[in-house]
Amino acid sequence: MKEEIHALTDEMLENLGRLVAIDSQLGTPAEGMPFGEGPAKALEVGLKIAEELGFKTVNLDNYCGYAEMGEGDEIVGIAGHLDIVPAGGDWTHDPFTLTRDGDYVYGRGTTDDKGPVLEALYAMKLLRDSGVKLNKRVRLIMGCNEETGSKCMEHYNEVAEELSCGFTPDASYPCIHGEKGGVHMMAYSKNTKIISMNGGFVVNAVCDSCNTVIPAEDGLKERLEAALSETKLQEYKVTEENGTLTIYAKGVPAHASTPTLGVNAAGVTFECLEKAGFEDDFVTFYNTHLGTSCDGAGIGLKFADAYGDLTFCNGIVKTEDGVISCTIDIRVPVTLKEEELRSMCEGKLEDENGRIEIQSVGESLFFPADSPLVTALYKAYVDVTGDTENKPMVIGGGTYAKSLKNIIAFGPEMPGIDYRIHSADEYILVSGMEESVLIYMEAIKNLLAI
Template sequence: MGYGTIENESDKKILDCIDRLKDRLISSVLELVRIDSVEREACDGAPFGTGVKRALEFALDISGQLGFDTMNFDHYMGYAQYGIGEDYVCAIGHVDVVPAGEGWRQPPFSGYLENGVIYSRGVLDNKGPIMACLYGLAAIKEAGFALKNPVRIIFGCDEESGFEDLKYYLSKEKPPLYGFTPDCKYPVVYSERGRAVVRITGSMEQLETFFEFVNKYFIGARNTGDRLGIDFCHEEYGMMEMRGYKLSVVTDSLCGGRQAAFDVTLSYPGGVTIEEIMKRIGGKAGEEGLKAELIQNFDPVVFPKDTPMVKAMQESYELVTGMDGTPVTTTGGTYAKAMPGIVPFGPSFPGQKGISHNPNEWMSVEDLMTNAKIYALALYRLGQL
């Protein structure tokens, strides 16, 4: 990867500090990924299981060692903060991980380093990137720069399973002025698609009709929703995508009877509302005597490309990498769906796909350091807005 030309003396000083922190950053990542933090049954003081609790406590302990003020919200979330003030900017990532699965060359929580690459469940999603943010902020602190607004590095504990951590945090704290989540891709993502879960239900007496409907409009159809009339497309977001099909039997909340249910996840582009989508799906289902219900929805996240926040991140990315940082959209879903004021930003570079939830999840030391430098400059700029 090439690097841009750094001319600003403040930027140079921050990046020099990142280089000096390299060994500590690598060591912290290796220790953190060795903690099995897959969400498990809640117990006293550990709402997402003891492994997630240990991971959060480790992240906060490292933060304290780096000289930051820390806060632990009952092991739902925690943060490290540099600076004083009521308003703040942030980077928010997470220490919980998806299950390890099969097919690993080495134990998935061994945190092994081979030929300059760290392998472990969670190293890319999201322990390496959030540690890169923490050490990026440490570089700003070590360089001695004051910020207009304090900066928080927020460690989430339930990103993979339901955002209950963020709901708890926002019940106690106001959202940031600006920020990002290092849990997607580069360049800066100025907009996320909407994401919704829709359920089609029918009674046991309607099973034949129910399965004919599911086969016609979902299983036997394209995943664009064309047969339902929801194949919306946007020149920047792309086409509607249907995925995550699930058949089950549920209990009707009104009569208590058993019903056949089919859930589908919709990744829908900006420019259309969930109300319009549900109107069309509900109309088709109603024609057959079936019911369509919205189970969950996160509206699209949209920030103009020329906002100071987006431009600060774009500039930081271009300075460090020397690559085009024109903002992009994503089909993914991150904390940006539920945390006001933030966008996705990194950590995967163009061409890096299919790494985070697969066996032998990896992140190179070079990428880790590049991320830390990008995040350091971005946090410095956001803290000055």
């Protein structure tokens, strides 16, 4: 089967190029296009590719659509997404032109999640063409709003049938049997001398660059430069003119589920302002309540269970009408319940210098590692890769598994490889793409047998 998959590689990459060429980040809603023109166009092209491969397709009002094969009452579902996060960052390749360099193929969405959608589609095609008996329907759902709320799957649940079992190819191997809960908060300044502070581009990634303007003070520029020189910033610059200092800080991007892998440019700037002796109410509030530790300790939320730590990420900082606001994305361990979390931070969210509001609290997801669904998917991974060292795991990221019943996240990222999703120069490996097609074929066969 590896030869058959390899023979289809050029065709898969050509089709991936068609999808990557579409800037499918959330746009302005229009009639018949709930998430804007880009996501609607990506869905149109995704369904067209499926039709070209001989599948029946259905468009569910441009919220999402699906390609399907087989007969029966039960549905093995595969749910991927065609929307993307903004290109952002400093790319060395055009994010909207598929660029191959040996085994590496660059472009926004190659791994998250346009590439995996095609891997699953070709797995379905090869299974169908091989004559495997389909005692259930196999349905590949293509969503358009995973990155900014998963309203596409809310619509799916309203208008389409429930899945019997399945997976979303939007995380890591060997498989994900739990996903942390998600909490969104906002921090606001009450009083601040900071003239403006703006940084970050998405809520669910570490603030990777920041521009700050403050009043100049004697010797402050030199003290700031000394403090900044001792940080892990990639780049910084302090300029003085017209009685103000402008601080540019470039950190390291990382997904909000793994914020310790990044360097928060805003957080480091706040730390350095304090070290340099810039006395300010909101600087004090940020450093005591948010900080750069990524663990929520500043508001009483430091917590870990057997499946992972609570993580705390400041993604965007902006100034409007003299008020600085900071987004906070928290990933909550699967055993920590909402009422416990609220009581842990009660009384710690506000003082005279600033305040934090809880915007939303999302539940966690958990399937026991020995459940039939986890067992079936893990077996497919092990049978193809031979890897028995890596085990099913719990992650901080949130996927469609929280929106659709009876599915968990499964692939496509291999252990130990950073595919730069949500960062510049996101890529997919051709060898990994071929291997994933084979893994997804085995997974579908195992799910048909449940």
